[in-house]
Amino acid sequence: MATANATRKRSLAWDYFYKEEESTFCEICKEEVKTSGNTSNLFRHLQSNHKDEYTELEKHRLEQASQKKMKVAVKQPKESQRKKKLDDLVKMIATDLQPISIVNDQGFQDFLKAIDSKYVPPSRRTITRDLIPKIHSTCKLELAESLSKAAFCTFTTDQWTSRATQGFLTFTIHYIEEVEGVCCSKSSVLETACLKTDHTGENIATELQRIATAWTIQDKIVCAVTHSASNMNLALRITKWSHLPCFADTLNLIVQGAIAADYQVSSLQTKCKHIVSYFHRSVKASD
Incomplete structure (x- = not known):
């Protein structure tokens, strides 16, 4: 009997419950659930109180049953x-x-x-x-x-913020790979790192160096392309990697500066924004 118990697989229901001494509690709502040596009450509690988890559990049970049949x-x-x-x-x-x-x-x-x-x-x-x-x-x-196998590589990186206002740093590598005598351009995102510290040049440099070291490419980098923000410029000076500002970002800054410097153009732009906003807010106007 001891051997049978030892080899018996643990029920999936226990993923949602835990024991304290002789009592059993639900991980989700912390309610005590009475058991009598089986898991029937555990499944019944999930079915009555946590339908999403119960549906997921039933799907997993069916999947396991299907896999067992397939093995046989x-x-x-x-x-x-x-x-x-x-x-x-x-x-x-x-x-x-x-x-x-x-x-x-x-x-x-x-x-x-x-x-x-x-x-x-x-x-x-x-x-x-x-x-x-x-x-x-x-x-x-x-x-x-x-x-x-790559002798050299470059990378692009950018900071961005999620809808939950969490900051991230994405590191994308670019290199040439030779496949059967043919050179191919390759690009891959190595990591999107969560920036839990202040977005200073020093902290960004630390993240960039960490990612490069993790992939053993720190000595292969010949250039980095980024936007022209001061913290990113400082980060690349700290890492001592060659740095090129993004052409599209630079062009955008030039256009924004030119518009801001011309009152007539900036005034016209403001009026256009107000018109667009009005149509976005008004269902009747947009119809």
Whole structure:
């Protein structure tokens, strides 16, 4: 009996509950749930009080059951086909910037059934915890291998702010890769770093050097292209990498300066903005 208990898999329901001494509590609402040696009450509590989590849990249970059947009834080549389908699904989500929750959308599930009635899409939990980390590791290794063959590289970087007013710094690498005797231009985003400190030149320089060191390209960089903000200019002076201001950004600054210097043009621009704002705010006017 001890051996059977030791080999029995832990129920998925316990992902949402924890034990304190002899009592069991819900991780979400902290309510105590009575159990009698099984997980029936745990599932019942989720179904009654946390429907989203219950739906996700049921989907994961069905997926596990489907995978168990596949292991028994399906030969190895079909397992490889399923892995490719899973990889392709995650690549689609990443390429098109789709939300992971797309696998729960009824229309998407109907579409998959129309293509392959036997295919069961993975749950959000599986995609987040298993599939994305695996593909990320694979892609990272492939990119590192490609970068290791590059003699020189340049990078572009930019600061931006999310809707939640969180600052980020994106580092994009550009280099030449030779494939079967043909030189190809390559560009890849190495990292989008969250800027949790003040956006000073010193802090930006630290982030840039950290990313470059992590990818072992710090000695291959021949030039960096950025906007012309003072903190970015200081950051590149600190790193001692050659620096070119972005032409498009510089041109934009010239145009803005020229408009601001001419009262008639700036006044006309202000009036145009007011007209556009009026039509955006008024449904009747826009009709």
